[in-house]
Amino acid sequence: xxxxxxxxxxxxxxxxxxxxxxxxxxxxxxxxxxxxxxxxxxxxxxxxxxxxxxxxxxxxxxxxxxxxxxxxxxxxxxxxxxxxxxxxxxxxxxxxxxxxxxxxxxxxxxxxxxxxxxxxxxxxxxxxxxxxxxxxxxxxxxxxxxxxxxxxxxxxxxxxxxxxxxxxxxxxxxxxxxxxxxxxxx
Amino acid sequence: xxxxxxxxxxxxxxxxxxxxxxxxxxxxxxxxxxxxxxxxxxxxxxxxxxxxxxxxxxxxxxxxxxxxxxxxxxxxxxxxxxxxxxxxxxxxxxxxxxxxxxxxxxxxxxxxxxxxxxxxxxxxxxxxxxxxxxxxxxxxxxxxxxxxxxxxxxxxxxxxxxxxxxxxxxxxxxxxxxxxxxxxxxxxxxxxxxxxxxxxxxxxxxxxxxxxxxxxxxxxxxxxxxxxxxxxxxxxxxxxxxxxxxxxxxxxxxxxxxxxxxxxxxxxxxxxxxxxxxxxxxxxxxxxxxxxxxxxxxxxxxxxxxxxxxxxxxxxxxxxxxxxxxxxxxxxxxxxxxxxxxxxxxxxxxxxxxxxxxxxxxxxxxxxxxxxxxxxxxx
Ligand SMILES: NC(=O)c1ccc[n+]([C@@H]2O[C@H](COP(=O)([O-])OP(=O)(O)OC[C@H]3O[C@@H](n4cnc5c(N)ncnc54)[C@H](O)[C@@H]3O)[C@@H](O)[C@H]2O)c1
Ligand SMILES: [Zn+2]
Ligand SMILES: [Zn+2]
Numbered sequence: 001x002x003x004x005x006x007x008x009x010x011x012x013x014x015x016x017x018x019x020x021x022x023x024x025x026x027x028x029x030x031x032x033x034x035x036x037x038x039x040x041x042x043x044x045x046x047x048x049x050x051x052x053x054x055x056x057x058x059x060x061x062x063x064x065x066x067x068x069x070x071x072x073x074x075x076x077x078x079x080x081x082x083x084x085x086x087x088x089x090x091x092x093x094x095x096x097x098x099x100x101x102x103x104x105x106x107x108x109x110x111x112x113x114x115x116x117x118x119x120x121x122x123x124x125x126x127x128x129x130x131x132x133x134x135x136x137x138x139x140x141x142x143x144x145x146x147x148x149x150x151x152x153x154x155x156x157x158x159x160x161x162x163x164x165x166x167x168x169x170x171x172x173x174x175x176x177x178x179x180x181x182x183x184x185x186x
Numbered sequence: 187x188x189x190x191x192x193x194x195x196x197x198x199x200x201x202x203x204x205x206x207x208x209x210x211x212x213x214x215x216x217x218x219x220x221x222x223x224x225x226x227x228x229x230x231x232x233x234x235x236x237x238x239x240x241x242x243x244x245x246x247x248x249x250x251x252x253x254x255x256x257x258x259x260x261x262x263x264x265x266x267x268x269x270x271x272x273x274x275x276x277x278x279x280x281x282x283x284x285x286x287x288x289x290x291x292x293x294x295x296x297x298x299x300x301x302x303x304x305x306x307x308x309x310x311x312x313x314x315x316x317x318x319x320x321x322x323x324x325x326x327x328x329x330x331x332x333x334x335x336x337x338x339x340x341x342x343x344x345x346x347x348x349x350x351x352x353x354x355x356x357x358x359x360x361x362x363x364x365x366x367x368x369x370x371x372x373x374x375x376x377x378x379x380x381x382x383x384x385x386x387x388x389x390x391x392x393x394x395x396x397x398x399x400x401x402x403x404x405x406x407x408x409x410x411x412x413x414x415x416x417x418x419x420x421x422x423x424x425x426x427x428x429x430x431x432x433x434x435x436x437x438x439x440x441x442x443x444x445x446x447x448x449x450x451x452x453x454x455x456x457x458x459x460x461x462x463x464x465x466x467x468x469x470x471x472x473x474x475x476x477x478x479x480x481x482x483x484x485x486x487x488x489x490x491x492x493x494x495x496x497x498x499x500x501x502x503x504x505x506x507x508x509x510x511x512x513x514x515x516x517x518x519x520x521x522x523x524x525x526x527x528x529x530x531x532x533x534x535x536x537x538x539x540x541x542x543x544x545x546x547x548x549x550x551x552x553x554x555x556x557x558x559x560x561x562x563x564x565x
Contacts, residue, residue, distance in 0.1 A: 002428040009427055011361050011386025021381045021406050023525025027516070028360060028384040034516045035354045035509065039281040043512065046258060046325045047274030052289060053255065055207040063292040073207055073273065073321045074292040075299075075309030078236035088234060088305075097296055103487045106233040106306070107456065114191040117237035121190075126198075133194035135546030142543075142553040151395040152413035154443040155551070161454055166193045 062092040084113035130170055187314045187541040189239045192230030193549075195542050200240070203311065203319035208255035211323035213265060217340045218314045218538075218560040219244040220548050221269075222370045223483050226440050227304060228545050229453065231460060231485050234293065234305035242560075243269035243301040244344045245313030246336060249323075258324045265327040267320055268510035269344045271299030271310060274325035284509035290321060296486070298507060306486065314541065316562045328514065337559065338521060341371075341528035342514060345557070348481055349375025349437070350517060351508040353383050355479035356433035361386035365422060365431040365471055366407070367464045369397035371557045372481055373437035374531055377405035380435070382525065389425065391418065391467075393443060396554045404530050412444055422471045430473035438464035439482030452489060459485035466492045472501060480505035534558040 001008045017024045030036040054072040062080060063070050080089055091105035121128045131137065148156050188198045203212055224241050226232050249263045259265065272279050272287035278298075279287050290299035291308035299321070302312015312318065320327060330339045338346075349372045358364060364380040366373045369392035380388050389408045390401035398409040412418045423430060440460025441453045444467070452461030460483075468478045469492050478501055496503060520526045533556045536544045547555050 007427050007429070011363060014360065014384075017381070017386065023520060023523065024381050025360070025384045026520065026523075026525060027354075027379075027382045032516065033354045033383070034512045035282075035351055039283065041281060043282045045272075045274030045279055045284065047279070047322070048257065048324065050275055052273050052275065052322070053208050061292060064294050066295040067292060071289050071292045073271075073290050073299075075305065075311075076206060077240070077309050077311040078238050078305070084236075092293070097294055097486070100487065103233055103485075107487075110230065110233065110235055113237050118191065128190055128194070129196075130194060133190050133196045133542055135195075135542035135544070138540075138543035138546055139552070142547050144552060147550075147552040147554070152393065152411060153551075154393040154413045157446055158449060158454070159550075161450065162193070165454060 062089055064092060064097055066096050082113070082116050084109045084116055087112060130167060134166055187240060187242070187538065188237075189227065189235060189241065190237060193228060195228065195241075195545055197539055197541055198238075200315070202317045205251060205253045206319065207321060208253040209322050209324055210253040211249055211256060211259055211320045211327070212251040213245075213247040213267065213313075213318050213320050213327070214250040215245045215247040215313050215315060215318060215562045217246050217336060218242045218562065219340055219345070220314070220544055220558045220560060221344055222372060222439065223303070224545075225549055226460070226483055226485070228549060229441065231440050231453065231456060232304040232306055233486055236305060239302065239304065240311040240315050241302040242312030242314030242318070243303055244340060245301075245318065246330065246340050246343065247313070247318070250317060252323060256323045259327060259329070264330045266330050266339045266343050267301070267313070267327045268347070269300055270326065270507065270510055271301060271308060271321050272325060273322055282509065282512060284512060285507035294486075300507070314538065314560055316538075326511065328511065331518065334518070334521070335529060337529035337532060338527070340559065341532075341557075342510075342517060344508070344510065345371040346375050346517065346526070346528045347510040347513040348372050348508040349377075350379040350513050351506075352376040352435050352437060352479050352481040353379035355477075355481075355504040355506070356380065356383070356435055357477050357502070357504070358383040358385050358433055360384040362432040363387040363389070363426055364433045364435065366390045366435045366437060367468060368392060368437035368439075368482070369394065369401045369409075370437060371531055373435070374401060374405050374556075375528070376435045376437050376479075376481065377401055377407045378526065380433075381406065382520065385433075389422075389431070394551055397556060400531060400556060418444075418467060419470045426473070430471055430476060432473055433477050433479065434468040434472040435479045435481065436464050436468040437481045440484050442482070448490070456485075458489040459487040460489055462489040462491050465489070469496045469499070469501065472499070474499045475501070477502040477504060481508075532557045532559055536560055538562045
């Protein structure tokens, strides 16, 4: 009990646990724990350089202003483009990671990117399809009722939100297009 | 696969990645997995996540091409690749902080490099694909030992190593009562690992009965379904002589359920860096002077954490992205000794073409899904 100096109901003994659980206590000694101590200078990482060779420098590559230089290696997937790219670049060039504005602008960039790319996809042979891309068609094969209602699950309480969050913007956009179109005709 | 916006993914043709640095390798993926962390991406919770990004930080494969300075790998080698991208030599890597490299992520100094995990972790495409660019091929990847099952190797690239690392962060001493929040792959492995460190009692908390059953069978744990109890913390106190647990391991992260308001503001409306419910339960459920090990991932903006109580209780909060490869030598010993069989928790194996279904099923926790393995078309 908390009110006296020892636990009133001690846990099972080491001998009991060792008999019941394979490997019990194998790492009891911290020396056997690979992340102990947290910082170590004696590990061989495989690096055969002190500072690695640099990937070809791309002066347009965005970077955190907390970095003193562009990192020797950087990702080249999905370079900045469009209006979302401008928003993101501004977030990187103007605000450090310590500033909420940095992250809120990046979140805004994500939403703008999604709109730009959905629109762009309609000009291609593979327009975005919210039905197939959300995988909801698989519901019927995956026991939608039994999975959700057989037992108590906390997420069932807000399940109704998902279709609204996913389909809502599409319905809204459809409605706007419809109004604009009707407005032009009338 | 590529991301097309929150809750939307599809398969697209992309060019095979090129060698961009002398120590790069290109790996042809033979198996990949979907991680709980991918759900944070899928739900649009990670920042600077660009349309067209390919997810996937758990993968194994065959070396397809190597850059001019690569010494430790050759074309044709079967490799497992840790989810961390790291240089092995910067200030942080030199001290073993392999998940906190400073030389690979131009976009953020607070975060290391991770495959397929947005531009906030460096802007590298991931391994839920046929081919992937693997930077610092002499540092991250390792050749898969012949005796090791391929699915076990795949699970070592993140989930298993992370759970094992999380148990270490708990600084468990013999006889400790350990509570694990979350019975996903990471929580299950953390619970199992807690015994290796000498825990005296392990209790796993979730709201999905099918996962709690796995916690009982796979991880020999006691279980609590928090949706069935009125106040989880009161129950935990009753279970522990009024003390609270010696160690709580938080293996839930940004989508935590259990409080509608926090879930909706944190996880759905993105007004916080994620829903802090599980983290707050960890703070409330651990004993004074206890240790909270945090594995759950959160976005970079603020979350409503109960910091006052953490201070008042004198807690030790420990956390990090797992430095995966540091765990491998010891984990291989445990697997060889039969203490761990990682692939026991795999529930689904799907072709890459069915990726949208795979994400929906894992996100909505349908069909008893715990861990899904993705098989690329070229595999
Ligand atoms: N630190 C790292 O290196 C690292 C690596 C991998 C994964 N992660 C993180 O670990 C977390 C778990 O990953 P996973 O693959 O097991 O994901 P998962 O989504 O399969 O598991 C999360 C589990 O938590 C349960 N849960 C939800 N709310 C809860 C609550 N309030 N209390 C208790 N349980 C609750 C869910 O029902 C689910 O079973 C994720 O946040 C992931 O991003 C961290
Ligand atoms: Zn992961
Ligand atoms: Zn480094």
